[in-house]
Amino acid sequence: MTDSFLKKLEARARAVNSLLCVGLDAHLEFLPEPTGKAAYDFCVRLIDQTHNLACAFKPNSAFFEALGSAGFEALRDVIAYIHRLDPALPVILDAKRSDIASTAEAYARAAFEYLGADALTLNPYLGHDAIEPFVGKPERGAFVLCHTSNPGVADFQDVPIGKQHQALYEYVAGQVMTWNRADNIGLVVGAPDDQALRRVRAVAPEACCRAWAPRAVS
Amino acid sequence: MTDSFLKKLEARARAVNSLLCVGLDAHLEFLPEPTGKAAYDFCVRLIDQTHNLACAFKPNSAFFEALGSAGFEALRDVIAYIHRLDPALPVILDAKRSDIASTAEAYARAAFEYLGADALTLNPYLGHDAIEPFVGKPERGAFVLCHTSNPGVADFQDVPIGKQHQALYEYVAGQVMTWNRADNIGLVVGAPDDQALRRVRAVAPEACCRAWAPRAVS
Numbered sequence: 540m541t542d543s544f545l546k547k548l549e550a551r552a553r554a555v556n557s558l559l560c561v562g563l564d565a566h567l568e569f570l571p572e573p574t575g576k577a578a579y580d581f582c583v584r585l586i587d588q589t590h591n592l593a594c595a596f597k598p599n600s601a602f603f604e605a606l607g608s609a610g611f612e613a614l615r616d617v618i619a620y621i622h623r624l625d626p627a628l629p630v631i632l633d634a635k636r637s638d639i640a641s642t643a644e645a646y647a648r649a650a651f652e653y654l655g656a657d658a659l660t661l662n663p664y665l666g667h668d669a670i671e672p673f674v675g676k677p678e679r680g681a682f683v684l685c686h687t688s689n690p691g692v693a694d695f696q697d698v699p700i701g702k703q704h705q706a707l708y709e710y711v712a713g714q715v716m717t718w719n720r721a722d723n724i725g726l727v728v729g730a731p732d733d734q735a736l737r738r739v740r741a742v743a744p745e746a747c748c749r750a751w752a753p754r755a756v757s
Numbered sequence: 758m759t760d761s762f763l764k765k766l767e768a769r770a771r772a773v774n775s776l777l778c779v780g781l782d783a784h785l786e787f788l789p790e791p792t793g794k795a796a797y798d799f800c801v802r803l804i805d806q807t808h809n810l811a812c813a814f815k816p817n818s819a820f821f822e823a824l825g826s827a828g829f830e831a832l833r834d835v836i837a838y839i840h841r842l843d844p845a846l847p848v849i850l851d852a853k854r855s856d857i858a859s860t861a862e863a864y865a866r867a868a869f870e871y872l873g874a875d876a877l878t879l880n881p882y883l884g885h886d887a888i889e890p891f892v893g894k895p896e897r898g899a900f901v902l903c904h905t906s907n908p909g910v911a912d913f914q915d916v917p918i919g920k921q922h923q924a925l926y927e928y929v930a931g932q933v934m935t936w937n938r939a940d941n942i943g944l945v946v947g948a949p950d951d952q953a954l955r956r957v958r959a960v961a962p963e964a965c966c967r968a969w970a971p972r973a974v975s
Contacts, residue, residue: 564860566859567866599860601854601856601860601863602860604863604867605863605864605866605871606871607829607833608826608829611825611829612825612826615825633860635855635880636819637853637882637902638819638853640907642782642817642819642820642851645784645785645817648785648823649819649822649823653822653823653825662880662882662883663882664855664880664881664902664913664914665880665902665905665910666907666908666909666913666914667912668907684882687857689857689858689887690884690885691857692884694885695929696882696883698925698928699918700917700918700919701916701917707913707918707925710913711913714913
């Protein structure tokens with residue numbers, strides 16, 4: 540039987556004694572030229588220097604898409620490079636996708652089959668059926684946005700809902716965890732806000748045993 | 758001075774006396790083979806047959822991404838084909854992106870500069886600074902998800918918030934409209950739910966003068 544995505548991630552964290560998720564953000568200003576090859580080379584240098592310490596890699600889809608079809612191909616090649624280097628090293632595609640039904644299935648095909656990621660980040664606003672097409676296979680996973688670290692967090696995520704004196708992001712955390720039937724769904728909580736992290740731990744203690752807060756360190 | 762995106766859309770609607778937004782959803786099962794060329798040919802046939810009636814075209818990024826880098830290139834070529842056919846015909850990229858700061862800027866570069874879209878769909882969960890990088894130029898626009906037509910709409914969008922007896926999606930509608938300083942932000946409201954459409958009209962009457970509910974008709 541194949542291990543679940545979160546089991547694979549936990550095994551990796553124990554093996555390297557590290558919770559470090561290395562962001563692969565190929566910002567244009569970091570590249571000598573705006574090409575897929577330059578983005579690939581930039582990422583490979585980072586991977587070579589950090590893979591022994593990395594619990595996971597997190598390539599950011601946006602910076603590759605900005606380079607067009609050659610960038611999209613470079614993203615696939617970067618993920619393949621990581622898998623060749625160490626098949627036990629999970630790759631989380633930072634894509635923050637949000638769509639439903641057959642559209643979500645097409646995004647899942649892009650992320651898992653074409654690009655070869657193990658997991659990806661998703662946005663919760665559309666509800667459970669926008670998450671399901673990504674988490675049907677236990678060995679593939681998703682991290683759902685819960686509380687982000689930007690100023691706009693106050694616009695909707697921090698707004699109080701219902702009569703339970705909960706903020707929307709706490710309600711999101713609780714709901715999303717009820718969808719985690721295959722041990723392959725985590726939450727994204729911006730690490731600088733330790734109060735938010737504590738409150739998410741209170742709502743979703745099981746998820747936070749595997750506390751996860753993807754942060755770019757590139 | 759360049760017209761705003763919503764002015765361009767309104768002018769098109771009046772010129773063809775139509776509010777029809779034609780979805781370009783290159784589902785794998787519609788294609789003779791899973792290639793970028795097949796997706797391009799499928800879309801061009803649809804465009805040729807509908808452009809005289811179309812207020813806008815709405816290619817769905819997911820189905821192109823599922824075909825890999827050749828699909829991403831086909832998406833760019835489809836949008837270029839529409840612009841060559843009729844420069845007054847707006848193209849709304851259905852991408853439902855949601856990210857912040859430099860990542861959102863990279864998505865904007867992908868959508869507007871590489872792919873050549875006039876506008877795109879976005880997700881509101883991350884707040885105002887996840888929308889701003891897309892709407893700095895009046896001639897480029899964004900439609901922000903408000904109330905969608907899937908079962909998961911009940912999970913978060915319909916949840917009552919605060920003390921105003923508003924659902925989250927109504928609050929989202931009101932907030933998003935305060936960001937519409939350049940006349941280039943609209944809302945996505947699933948058309949089958951006319952109650953939701955009425956409630957959004959009440960919260961955001963100005964936006965709904967240009968009522969807009971992207972729906973695939975392919």
